[in-house]
Amino acid sequence: MEQIIHTSPLFWIIIAGYFVLILGFGSYFAKYNKNTNDFFFSGRRFSWWLITMSIVATGVGSHSFLKYSAKAFEHGFSSTMTYMNDWFFVPFFLFGWLPIVYYTRIRSIPDYFERRFNRNVRILATIAILGYMIGYIAIGFLTMGKTLEPLLGWDLYTIIWVVAIVAGIYITFGGQTAVIFTDLAQGFVLIFAGILVFILGINYLGGFDVFWNALPSDFKLPLAHFNQPSNFNFVGIFWQDGVAGSVGFLFMNQGLIMRFMATKSVNEGRKAAVFNILFLLPISTVVVSNAGWIGKAISIVTPEKWNANIALDHVFTEVAALVTSSEIVFAFIIAAVVAALMSTVDTLINAVAAVVINDIYRPIVKEKDEKHYLKAAMVISALATLLGVVAVTFFDNFPTLYEAHGFFHSTMTPPLVIAIFLGIFWKRYTTLAAVSTFLVGAYLMWLGNKYPAFLIGPFDHGISMDPAHPYSYIRALYNTLVCLASGVVFSFIFTRKVEVQLEAYTHRVVEKARTYYAGRSHSATTVRDIFFFFYGGICYILNSFVKNAASDEKLDGITVWTLDKAREMFKGSKPNDTPGLQPIVTWKLEEAEDSFLRFSVNDMVKMSANVGDLVYVSDKRRWLGGLKSVHSVYVEPHTEDGVVYMTPDLLDAGQFVEGKKLRAEKEM
């Protein structure tokens, strides 16, 4: 491709410098990774503000400056729709999924499926979630490639290979703590960079009044036309993004879930989520879209300065180049955007490694030490990077990144979203119904894809069908409904009682077939042979799905209806919810084999704590956000007020500094 925007060596020095700085910043924190728990979940220790800022970079990066700038240029302020429609599912998330994830200590979403259903459902979920995450990584790489394409003038795939190698190396050695801290820095930088483009753009145009008055009313409406055009309409995007996308992002984005699992408590997770959705998403939507609005205003006010032939996915880069009078500022903005995309991709690569290690590798290669799993996680991170690059070719076929992402969300998320959702919120949802959600749901989705006019048409809300990319967005409604219908209908057919009977029946048939084949003496194949082979085989498969299926006991702690049980299981005894204070203490070492914290009698009274309760201690300096902190249990107290005795393993995990005071708080 031809180089559209010309740059000097200084530009590239700044880009490289920014990357070295941000990667160095994250890598410094990689020393806090002691095992796979730290590598993936950062030891559940961080404060809400640190997590919420690191989520910004993941969210903004994944949704990208490029794709929203393109749609903002084409369709105006309605490009903000996707950032402003997440609240409807927040009650489900804050008081449903988040506490379940935290208290059950699930390591991945497939892990949840095994606990809720059985191992075979876990396998189906693993396949679906890996497909989803690899697709997301591919979209991240494609976006990065398109950001740099007009600057480098290189072939798109050469750029993608280069950024993939950098991303792969970084995540392979950094782990989740490094990602969280890199994202923390990037969260601030991104918001700053986006707002800077807006301010510079307004200044370039000659003031806010010029900007506002240049744009037509239609352009300034916050929501798109109800059902026109087919490639950008309100109702399609509501179902694709507001429903499938929001649930997908909140409930099945392993990267995001790992962030919440890194918070020090469920309440901190709730604060992080709410602050992010209420305050940072509205800011983020302006940050990622404004280049498109500014570009449109420039094309109206000073058309001679606007390159009318610019590709939509290059609008952001073009506007940034136009409004920044200095190459240093331009380089900083481009570096911030590319680095943010890197964060998103890194988070997902880390998440893929978590799923593969915990859901595939660990069950096969058992009883190895943590170093072994850590090494395996690094190899898998590298492989995930490679697969992501290969998958780019599929998404490169769509006219814009926005449409590629929309199609991806509409197609990949519904089966998982429905299975997770019904699993959490509907007690009657059975194992075979979950299997049907994946298999029958996927089949009906495939039929919808094959006959869109006939099957998706009735749900189209008046959207016209584009034969090249039929119903890119509204297909999410059809896909969600068919998966939901599969789950509900099969829950009524295969009730728990039926599953128990089915398990006993199929077990009998399999045993009968085994006995038959063991005692078979004739050499010619008979009808009976064929019958036992096929029917026995079907029963064997069916049995593997209904074996250890969901029972009332199994549901303890893993549905929203049994959350008290989840808290009790998390603690190991009845939770102590009596409010208490948070005393400041100094620490001393106590040699012992078990992990514990020993406080004074008076300090325990202050905290309203009892022996056996869970406690969290962190460095007193709040700005550390819990980086130096540890969870443990209270043991029999001593009498030395203001002092906590801790065991060496806790000191090592908490990385506490000699002479620095700690803040103690009872968890439950």
Next chain:
Amino acid sequence: MHELTFFRTWLPVIYLYGVGGIIFLSGMVIIYKAKSIKLERPMHKKWFYVLIFGFVYYLGIHVFLTYAALNF
């Protein structure tokens, strides 16, 4: 550019908060019935108000922006 018909202006807002409102309300009812949110606990009561506030807050933003686009 589209004409400023009802389909372009207010119908999306009504649909968003109508269908979205049903989803939101279902969530509130489920977490209340499941006793996942316990309104007798002061902390949970605060969260309950935050949830309601969030809905009204976003509704307010969309109504305001639609009005501003049409009138200013």
